[in-house]
Amino acid sequence: MKTARGIDARESPDGGSSCDVQRIREDFPILKQLIHGKPLVYLDNAATTQKPRQVIESIVSFYSEECSNVHRGVHLLSERATRGFEATRSSVRRFIHARDDREIVFVRGATEAINLVACSYGRAHVRAGDEVLVTAMEHHSNIVPWQMLCAEKGAKLRVAPMNSKGELLLEEYERLLGPRTCLVAVTHVSNALGTVNPLHEIVEMAHRNGAVVLVDGAQAVQHMRVDVQALDCDFYVFSGHKIYGPTGIGVLYGRERLLESMPPYQGGGDMIASVTFEKTVYNKLPYKFEAGTPDIAGVIGLGAAIDYLQSVGIEKITSHEQDLLHYGTSILEGMPEIRILGTAAAKTSVLSFTVQGIHPHDVGTILDQEGIAIRTGHHCAQPVMDFFGVPATARASLALYNTRDELDALAAALRKVIEVFS
Amino acid sequence: MSDLRELYQEVILDHQRRPRNFHRLEDANRQAEGFNPLCGDRIHLYLRIEDGVVKDVGFEGSGCAISTASASMMTESLKGKTEAQAEELFEKFHDLVMGRQQADPAGLGKLAVFSGLREYPVRVKCATLAWHTLRAALQGSLETVATE
Numbered sequence: 001m002k003t004a005r006g007i008d009a010r011e012s013p014d015g016g017s018s019c020d021v022q023r024i025r026e027d028f029p030i031l032k033q034l035i036h037g038k039p040l041v042y043l044d045n046a047a048t049t050q051k052p053r054q055v056i057e058s059i060v061s062f063y064s065e066e067c068s069n070v071h072r073g074v075h076l077l078s079e080r081a082t083r084g085f086e087a088t089r090s091s092v093r094r095f096i097h098a099r100d101d102r103e104i105v106f107v108r109g110a111t112e113a114i115n116l117v118a119c120s121y122g123r124a125h126v127r128a129g130d131e132v133l134v135t136a137m138e139h140h141s142n143i144v145p146w147q148m149l150c151a152e153k154g155a156k157l158r159v160a161p162m163n164s165k166g167e168l169l170l171e172e173y174e175r176l177l178g179p180r181t182c183l184v185a186v187t188h189v190s191n192a193l194g195t196v197n198p199l200h201e202i203v204e205m206a207h208r209n210g211a212v213v214l215v216d217g218a219q220a221v222q223h224m225r226v227d228v229q230a231l232d233c234d235f236y237v238f239s240g241h242k243i244y245g246p247t248g249i250g251v252l253y254g255r256e257r258l259l260e261s262m263p264p265y266q267g268g269g270d271m272i273a274s275v276t277f278e279k280t281v282y283n284k285l286p287y288k289f290e291a292g293t294p295d296i297a298g299v300i301g302l303g304a305a306i307d308y309l310q311s312v313g314i315e316k317i318t319s320h321e322q323d324l325l326h327y328g329t330s331i332l333e334g335m336p337e338i339r340i341l342g343t344a345a346a347k348t349s350v351l352s353f354t355v356q357g358i359h360p361h362d363v364g365t366i367l368d369q370e371g372i373a374i375r376t377g378h379h380c381a382q383p384v385m386d387f388f389g390v391p392a393t394a395r396a397s398l399a400l401y402n403t404r405d406e407l408d409a410l411a412a413a414l415r416k417v418i419e420v421f422s
Numbered sequence: 423m424s425d426l427r428e429l430y431q432e433v434i435l436d437h438q439r440r441p442r443n444f445h446r447l448e449d450a451n452r453q454a455e456g457f458n459p460l461c462g463d464r465i466h467l468y469l470r471i472e473d474g475v476v477k478d479v480g481f482e483g484s485g486c487a488i489s490t491a492s493a494s495m496m497t498e499s500l501k502g503k504t505e506a507q508a509e510e511l512f513e514k515f516h517d518l519v520m521g522r523q524q525a526d527p528a529g530l531g532k533l534a535v536f537s538g539l540r541e542y543p544v545r546v547k548c549a550t551l552a553w554h555t556l557r558a559a560l561q562g563s564l565e566t567v568a569t570e
Contacts, residue, residue: 036425358487359461359463359490360461360486361486369425376461378461392462420426421438
């Protein structure tokens with residue numbers, strides 16, 4: 001595999017690091033194309049990130065040279081596939097600083113990981129009258145599985161509120177923790193607002209109350225260094241496709257002790273040690289939770305994506321994206337028609353906004369004509385939209401390959417939107 | 423910009439800024455709710471039908487320029503139409519925005535400005551929300567119509 005070149009620490013006088021970003025952009029074939037005759041400005045990274053050729057090539061190479069099933073063949077190809085598959089498990093473990101490979105379970109994505117915990121841990125531990133606590137800024141995927149669980153068990157879903165900046169009200173959260181709270185499900189970073197939650201405090205308060213904590217890291221691991229042991233959370237989930245990897249693959253991290261105590265999520269091949277019609281003995285961790293042939297190519301691609309992120313350097317990514325966030329924020333703040341939603345002190349590179357008198361969908365269509373891809377809608381966070389009293393927002397979410405020039409293009413296109421509707 | 427003007431024609435922007443019949447109808451005898459879960463657009467449509475003829479029509483809700491203008495212009499074109507003619511108008515409008523061969527803008531009057539939508543397939547649902555809600559109201563359906 002070719003090694004990605006890192007963002008050079010030297011910055012240009014204007015505070016950007018454009019020349020190094022230009023080299024990174026070379027790794028992403030899709031960024032070269034024209035959309036409606038204009039250069040693609042891809043600002044929809046919170047929905048999914050683009051893939052560097054290192055990831056694409058790893059998948060092509062798997063299918064061209066190594067394709068085989070894992071964990072069962074005695075032949076060389078199967079051995080190679082298994083080695084690549086398990087090597088990725090180890091890179092994931094190092095990437096999020098977990099203690100043991102057995103704590104890393106491959107799933108389809110963050111959504112499936114949450115559903116796994118709700119179905120397996122939740123069904124085994126949540127009882128009638130218990131409470132599951134979420135926050136007001138959760139993605140639907142960290143609300144609905146808990147609602148389903150609560151409905152099934154006669155448990156209660158409670159919601160910790162946020163303030164008008166989109167910051168969690170920590171005292172309110174602490175007040176909602178009680179003897180019946182058995183699980184806290186909280187996002188590390190809000191997908192709609194970019195808010196970074198104070199996880200250390202959240203986890204510590206929950207543990208003091210005897211609740212386990214699941215963290216939705218789908219919008220976090222691509223932006224910042226994550227250490228699940230330092231956070232001390234019990235479960236941590238993320239998706240491959242939001243960290244420059246393929247779609248259809250994701251990760252559940254679970255504390256070994258908890259995973260051991262949980263019943264399997266799905267039954268089938270690979271998750272068993274032995275099967276008779278009378279009795280099945282389940283496989284050891286993590287295979288107990290990986291029934292059926294997994295997305296092997298997806299896992300290989302995820303491994304390449306993590307290698308790519310680490311070769312660029314997660315700290316450099318954080319600082320580049322923070323620079324873009326501040327630059328983009330100041331541009332949008334300079335336009336009186338624009339209202340930014342989500343102004344938390346700690347934020348990732350997400351700019352959620354509305355344009356006065358103009359529906360986000362119309363904004364999105366006009367920006368698209370300018371080659372600019374943003375997300376418009378409720379971002380699978382309808383309660384967040386309700387909180388701010390809007391049906392939808394426009395969202396520009398920035399990644400390691402975005403530039404200040406692209407934010408200037410966004411601003412110019414927004415002026416065009418305002419002109420069309422004036 | 424010329425492409426954009428094809429979609430956001432002046433008449434559409436005018437109806438978006440000043441939607442017609444944008445009010446609740448106190449004496450409505452048919453009504454329906456429409457919802458587009460993709461973008462959160464909502465419409466509540468009111469009809470007063472006497473002897474099979476649309477006597478009055480009004481709507482409330484929030485949505486993008488395309489959905490608001492479509493609803494506004496729909497209400498204008500419905501007044502005085504029989505239920506059968508309203509159904510027929512639905513079909514014609516649907517054919518037009520879907521870019522179907524048999525589309526006949528002639529019978530649509532001002533509504534023909536929506537022909538530009540052919541180039542914007544993801545926005546077709548914005549324009550048809552009000553119309554699907556109309557069909558539900560005509561059929562006396564109490565369920566909220568969803569475009570998804």
